[in-house]
Amino acid sequence: MxxxxxxxxxxxxxxxxxxxxxxxxxxxxxxxxxxxxxxxxxxxxxxxxxxxxxxxxxxxxxxxxxxxxxxxxxxxxxxxxxxxxxxxxxxxxxxxxxxxxxxxxxxxxxxxxxxxxxxxxxxxxxxxxxxxxxxxxxxxxxxxxxxxxxxxxxxxxxxxxxxxxxxxxxxxxxxxxxxxxxxxxxxxxxxxxxxxxxxxxxxxxxxxxxxxxxxxxxxxxxxxxxxxxxxxxxxxxxxxxxLQKGGFKHYMLKEIHEQPKALTKSIQTVISENWLDEASVSNLPFDEIEGVNLLGCGTAEYACMIASYWFENLAKLPGRTEIASEFKYRDPIIKPTDLSIFVSQSGETADTLSALRYVIKNNGHNLSILNNLASTMAKEGAYSLPIHADLEISVASTKAFTCQLVVLAGLALEFGKIRKTLSREEYEQYRAALLNLPGYINIILDLSEDIRKIAQFLTECPNALFIGRGLMFPTALEGALKLKEISYIHAEGMAAGELKHGPISLIERTFPTIVLAPSDYLFDKTKSNMEEIQSRNGPIILLSDAEGIDDVGEDVDFSLTLPKVHPLFAPIIYTIPLQLLAYHSGVIKGLDVDNPRHLAKSVTVE
Missing domain, CATH: 3.60.20.10 (Aminohydrolase, N-terminal nucleophile (Ntn) domain)
Known part of the structure; x- marks a missing residue:
């Protein structure tokens, strides 16, 4: 900004x-x-x-x-x-x-x-x-x-x-x-x-x-x-x-394609045995922490929402996501047993920095997850972890978001190990699952032309809906934000179960729904919500793995088959096609995808 x-x-x-x-x-x-x-x-x-x-x-x-x-x-x-x-x-x-x-x-x-x-x-x-x-x-x-x-x-x-x-x-x-x-x-x-x-x-x-x-x-x-x-x-x-585009037409596309490399670097860091010692975070009193507050703005907030599931699932720590821009205004109580985690690509986001200063003023434990360790948040906060995304130029965050997720996942795993909520075998299984992610992303990048065809349909619609359950809910929010940012198509993300509580009244033939439904324990419920939309003549774009696509058959307008991934880390994989969908939609409409109107990469005013 x-x-x-x-x-x-x-x-x-x-x-x-x-x-x-x-x-x-x-x-x-x-x-x-x-x-x-x-x-x-x-x-x-x-x-x-x-x-x-x-x-x-x-x-x-x-x-x-x-x-x-x-x-x-x-x-x-x-x-x-x-x-x-x-x-x-x-x-x-x-x-x-x-x-x-x-x-x-x-x-x-x-x-x-x-x-x-x-x-x-x-x-x-x-x-x-x-x-x-x-x-x-x-x-x-x-x-x-x-x-x-x-x-x-x-x-x-x-x-x-x-x-x-x-x-x-x-x-x-x-x-x-x-x-x-x-x-x-x-x-x-x-x-x-x-x-x-x-x-x-x-x-x-x-x-x-x-x-x-x-x-x-x-x-x-x-x-x-x-x-x-x-x-x-x-x-x-x-x-x-x-600063060069490396043969890509736009920085955004370049940075989407850099994710396998960037994630490999982040994953190798968080699965190394003493990574918190090397990052000088080992002095954080992990054994005293009884709850986690996760704070960010925009895309970073959705990273926080996803991470809250991980902290509760892996470490049995209550995880609460906060919109950083609203945090201090309700005079929140900062408990001595809480850890507040701040997520910001730049480390200069004014609203997130203000929330960090509030926690510091109230003597709260704090940790920042950043792409810039020379930033104000790194200097003022007690602890910082780098995401290793390297330079990100396009205004819309892509590789920084997925690298933030990797570091948050690694931190949740460390808490699980320290709190003994994970066995050594489970801990190693999760680390192995992280190592598979860059390969899966390469597979999705090869689907770019299929995604462009879906984008062609989307650009003919004035609105779009993104739905998912569990971890796919915040992933849907991020997908909708990307489409809004890049293509200027009005889009909303929501929990699939909330459709029948009002939003389903919007459904019509020109209002497509992007359904995020990996074949996990929530698949059948999400499928039911999808069928509710279909019965009202709403177009469906389904993102699932081969098992989910086979279950639904040819009853959808578009489908995209993604790799089968560990359910906990599905948000990282399902984010990639949503980034490409937004990118292609913006390009088809002839828009400046690297510098969307009215937006700034680093928001340095409250």
Whole structure:
């Protein structure tokens, strides 16, 4: 959600800023812009819509300068227009900003009363005008920034440029991530290390409350009390080649096909004998835990729902799934015997981070499952486990979701072993079942053309329903979310048994139902629900194994035969065709499947 880039070096800034912004497109945005300084003057170019609009503008109206900042904006305050795009500027200050300034109306009112003029509808514009006020009063760049951020409430990552100073980018961070890249006398700034791939591998992560003055000579960092402080440099391994599509038409398709490899890495980790020791999680008081709270947003929440079944089945631990965005508002009780598990691909999801901070404040045991161990959640939480999904660029989560499930399954198995709810033989059987999953996924990937034909039918329908029982219920929720995200087809997922309690009234010939029904102990009940839909002329798309397909026969509109898998791990396998179904539906409709409208990869505002 929103992307920031800054450059300070010997080369022209515009092309570097533009290329780095392209690497941040996956975060989601609806406008873009850059500011450079040349001969002491600020030059700003902005455009609504996709980044190509800004690129075209810069071809027609190029701007020079060897220092600059850039931004891709995801609208929160004010429509997605050029005037609301970032950078936002005053006479002598230009700013890009991620996050939300919660008290902007109060600040704006005072500034207007003092004669400062606003041009946009954004909360961001108060930042350059407030900083301008302190500059007008004679304060230094450093003091002006510090006085500005002291008055801001909310969360933010901010880059400041100042007219007549082509050797300074000032930074401020509170809640939203911000990194500094080092490459000799060339300096970079970004909201995400991914933007710096191929430019530098030497990174400094700013901590919450930090500000920093970045020049060609180096960086001076201040903590939240504005005292100078040292922050160590780290090395990142993202290469420019990681950003390529590898022969696939879209990142989403590439990442779907990367799942056998990604899951193999995750599975090999969680079945190794001492994996929790290696991840520094062994100090967690496993034997004291009597209940598990699982928290996430969107796809991560559905991973939590699936995992709650595993913790109860394998470890006999009560598992409760929580929507992270709602968690703290009901003032939940945090028991000393509870473990709260937070699931986030980025580790920066604002709602999940807020819930984590609530648990920390209430002295609760906490563990985060992340794809980024340099993230805020990893730094603030007590324990973290990596999912080993590697880089995921497409906005819709695919391989990160299945890798999250693998790590959650591995954790549930460890609890079962420690609590002695699993025999050694059962434990080994489950680990062996996990090892089979990548091979099964390869089989499903070969069904892509069959799935595309089903997608062709789906795209002719305005709505779709996904149903399942047991573990297939949260899997249905995830399938519906993917179809909504990627194809813009209205879709709902629900427990199959809930159909007769109202939703069945929607069924008609143009309202297909995707039925998730592996041939397990719930198959007959799901089959009965499917027959209820058929009796009302509703089209059926059945996903099952060979045994289930044979049982139903040819009484469905479409069927897809999936490998027979251990029932507990069926969600991981049944998710793959649902990802492909959403992907093909979006492609058939001619949509941008990697960057769906209005969505962002990392949601860094509450």
């Amino acid at each position: 929103c992307g920031i880039i800054g450059y300070l070096g010997k080369n022209e800034a515009s092309p570097i800023l533009l290329e780095s912004l392209r690497r941040l497109e996956y975060r989601g945005y609806d406008s873009a812009g850059i500011t450079t300084i040349h001969n002491g003057k600020l030059f700003v170019k902005k455009a609504a819509g996709r980044l190509v609009n800004l690129a075209d503008l810069l071809v027609k109206e190029p701007i020079r300068g060897k220092i600059g900042i850039g931004h891709t904006r995801w609208a929160t305050h004010g429509k997605a227009t050029t005037i609301n795009a970032h950078p936002q500027s005053s006479n002598n200050v230009s700013v890009v900003h991620n996050g939300i300034i919660e008290n902007y109306k109060e600040i704006k009112k005072h500034l207007i009363e003092e004669g400062y003029v606003f041009r946009s509808e954004t909360d961001t514009e108060v930042i350059p005008l407030l900083c301008q006020k302190f500059l007008d009063q004679g304060f230094s760049y450093t003091d002006s920034v510090h006085q500005t951020v002291d008055l801001l409430k909310g969360q933010y990552a901010i880059c400041f440029l100042f007219e007549n100073n082509d050797d300074l980018i000032f930074l401020a961070r509170s809640g939203s991530p911000l990194v500094i890249g080092h490459s000799g006398s060339t300096m970079y700034v970004a909201s995400d290390a991914l933007a710096l791939a191929g430019l530098t591998k030497e990174i400094t992560y700013l901590e919450d409350g930090d500000t920093a003055a970045v020049s060609r000579e180096g960086t001076t960092i201040f903590d939240k009390s504005h005292k100078e402080v040292h922050r160590s440099k780290t090395f990142v391994s993202i290469n420019a080649i990681d």
